[in-house]
Amino acid sequence: MLGDYVPLLIFAVIVLVVVGALVTLSFITGPSKPYRAKLLPYESGIVPTAPVRRRLSVRFYLTAMLFIIFDVEAVFFYPWAVLLRQLKWFGLIEMLVFIGILLIALAHIWKKGGLDWE
Numbered sequence: 001m002l003g004d005y006v007p008l009l010i011f012a013v014i015v016l017v018v019v020g021a022l023v024t025l026s027f028i029t030g031p032s033k034p035y036r037a038k039l040l041p042y043e044s045g046i047v048p049t050a051p052v053r054r055r056l057s058v059r060f061y062l063t064a065m066l067f068i069i070f071d072v073e074a075v076f077f078y079p080w081a082v083l084l085r086q087l088k089w090f091g092l093i094e095m096l097v098f099i100g101i102l103l104i105a106l107a108h109i110w111k112k113g114g115l116d117w118e
Contacts, residue, residue, distance in 0.1 A: 062114055073102060 080087070080095050087094070109115060 059117065063117070066109060066114060070102070070106075 076098070077095075080091060084091055
């Protein structure tokens, strides 16, 4: 049984070696002469006039977390679609319950103003 995982382990070791070699080579061979202009952030060719560190609104993080939550939940649709013929009515009803829960959560977030970007 463990013999089935040997190719996966070999692949993981090869990937780690290649990534380590590339990072090490870029560190060794790459130029490293930092100066003030080089360390400034580059934003579409515009020289920054405001401080680089600025506080972001909590709404930004809430919106990002909501996006991640609903995006991850959307991943469950693919296996369901693949197995729909095997699951028959049970699978359809379960997915309708799942979608209903998502819609209730979305309506609650919308009602609380979680999607308002002010």
